[in-house]
Amino acid sequence: MARKAGFVGGLTPVLITLWVGALWMTGITASVLFQTILDRSLAGLVAGKLFTIVSYIGIGSGIWLLIQRLASDGFSAFKQSLFWIVFVMWVLVLVGEFGIQPLLAQLKASALPNDVMQSVFASRFKTWHGIASIAYLVECLLGLWLVIKSS
Structure with missing residues (x-):
């Protein structure tokens, strides 16, 4: 994603960092919870809350990133791999949070x-x-690819 000066351009890398960092940290944290807390139901409850929070971070970030890309590049955004990486990540969030x-x-x-x-x-x-x-793993790996491609 091309860098732009100001709030709009500065918000894009922040949202990518927040979303992808939250994905990876929540995945790691969930693993630690199940290794540390003997009550699996409690560990699952806490992990579930964390996954919900990261889902809403992803929903908001995905919407912003997709709209920003379309506003910036118009229909040519549909030809960009970064647009499709974000779109697939966003769809995975929606399917996970509101389907699964x-x-x-x-x-x-x-x-x-x-x-x-x-x-x-x-x-x-x-x-x-x-x-x-x-x-979730696919979303994390796409996020890693997004960070690499957008830097």
């Missing part, structure tokens, strides 16, 4: 009063959690 996470929450709620992993929903939960994890 509600499904996981519903499976947990359906398992009550038992833990979802001790219920008939365990297999489906593991499958969707795996899909969410892969999508």
Whole structure:
């Protein structure tokens, strides 16, 4: 992304840094939570809150970055790899936050009063959690590519 002087140009690298840094830090933190907290439900609850926060950071950052690119470059933005990296990352955030996470929450709620992993929903939960994890990893790797390409 071309650098511009002033607030608009200065906000772009800040948002990329915030979004990608939050992605990586939350992924690392979630791993530490599950290694440190013996109560897996509590670790999952805290990790879930962190993933929600990073999702909203991504939604806001993605919207800004996409609009900024379109405003700056018009339709030629659609020919830029940086635009498509941000777009795919943004779609992954939306799918994760508004598609997969509600499904996981519903499976947990359906398992009550038992833990979802001790219920008939365990297999489906593991499958969707795996899909969410892969999508998150792809988002992190695209974020890394975004940082490298935009510098």
